[in-house]
Each structure stands twice: as C-alpha cells, then as structure tokens.
Amino acid sequence: MSLVVLKLGGSVVTDKDEPETVDDDGLAAAADAVASLAASGQVVVVHGGGSFGHHHAADHGVSSETGTHDAVGVRAIHDAMKRLNDAVLDALAARDVPALPVHPLSAGARTADGSLSLPLAATETMLAEGFVPVLHGDVIAHAGEGATIVSGDDLVVSLASGLDADRVGLCSTVPGVLDTDGDVIPEITAFEDAADALGGSESTDVTGGMAAKVRKLLALGAPAHVFGPDGLSAFVAGESPGTVIRGE
DSSP, X not given: OOEEEEEEOHHHHBOTTSTTOBOHHHHHHHHHHHHHHHHHSEXXXXXXXXXXXXXXXXXXXXXXXXXXXXXXXHHHHHHHHXXXXXXXXXXXXXXXXXXXXXXXHHHOEEOTXXXXXXXXXXXXXXXXXXXXXXXXXXXXXXXXXXXXXXXXXXXXXXXXXXXTOSEEEEEOSSOSOBOTTSOBOSEXXXXXXXXXXXXXXXXXXXXXXXXXXXXXXHTSSSOEEEEOGGGHHHHHTTOOOSEEEOOO
C-alpha cells in the first residue's frame, strides 16, 4: 500500500492576519484532499502553525534557533497548536477520516547540534491499524536550548525518510519553487537547477526558507511536490502540480 506524506502550510488552513483564526474554505478543501488520499492508501498529515503558533512564538521570543526555558511560554505555543490540530482533526472526522493527533513536543527532541530526533513507532502503528496520523509544527525540547520551534517542513523530511514514503506533497500559498522571473520551475533534480533563484549561499540555508527546503527534499528517496492550493486535486490524482523535487 502506497504511503503519502502531505504537509498543509499554516497559510493554507488559517487566516494568518487574524490570530487563531481558521480559514474554513482552505481547511475544507484540504480535508477533502486528505479524505481522497486516505481512501486509496496510507497518509500522514503535517500542518503548519499559521495564525495559531506563530503569534505565541513571537510573543515569547521563541524560534527554530532561539529557545526558552519558560514552561509557561512553551505551553502557550503548544496549546495554540493543539487548538489548530483539533480543528484539523474535526474537519477530517467530518469526512469519516480516522485521524489521530501526534504532538511533536511529546514525541521528539532536538540534539545539541540541532538534529531532529523523531521516534516513529507510534506513527507506524497508527498507520498499520488504519489510522491517519496528524502532526503539526510545535515547540520541542532542545538540548542546551530549553525548547525551540520545529517546523512542519522538518517533520515532513523526518517522516518521509523514516517511513519510506512513496510521495510527498507540500501545499502552501506559493504555486511552486519560482525562478528569477517568478515562474514555477517544473522540476528540480539538483540544487544547481534553482540556485540562482534561491540564492546559492549557505547563509540562505541557515535562515530556512525555500533554499533549505529544497536541499532537504532533494535528499529524500521519494519525489516531493511543492504546490499551491489549486494543485491539491491534481496531487491527489497522482499528477505533478507545481514543482517536483527529486534527487538523482
């Protein structure tokens, strides 16, 4: 049975301009897509923080690089993400998708060098028992830093590689990886294919963003598709919307 890892960007399922506000239309379309995928194979969902996690993270000065030892702040960020996770789970349940939460704060950690350790036994067992695991961007214990942010993109890479996914989809408000003219690059098989548009320097990777995402996705053993909401139905149908990233 094929396995798909699908990431729903926070900007797809929330209104990023209004704190803790779900984008009902965006979430409905995303839930429809997940329901279709779940009907034909195994699927793991990851969603971003959008207007839920990001506001609280900013309030408490926490990022992927800057940590905190303030348990109150950690809980504020995590609780906001759980509220969004509940909304996603409810939307999936309304479509008879047997979705269950997996909270990264309780499941994983970062080592002192920043590497993500995400044990997958629970996720694997959920899949084997017919459930759809739903993970999300979160705060996570980080050796030497207290707790930092783990992004949905990092979770996708760990899940796709650890579970040997057949396909990976990353849906955001961007229609794909864009070239210097603002047009979608159809396929990337090496970082050099998009280096001019992404900025080839290592400093670009340190800040995250699309360059770091492309580097990580190239290392996967499965094709990864980066597309906008308009490409969801095509991805579900097995097509290649947006940009397909596959390492050679």
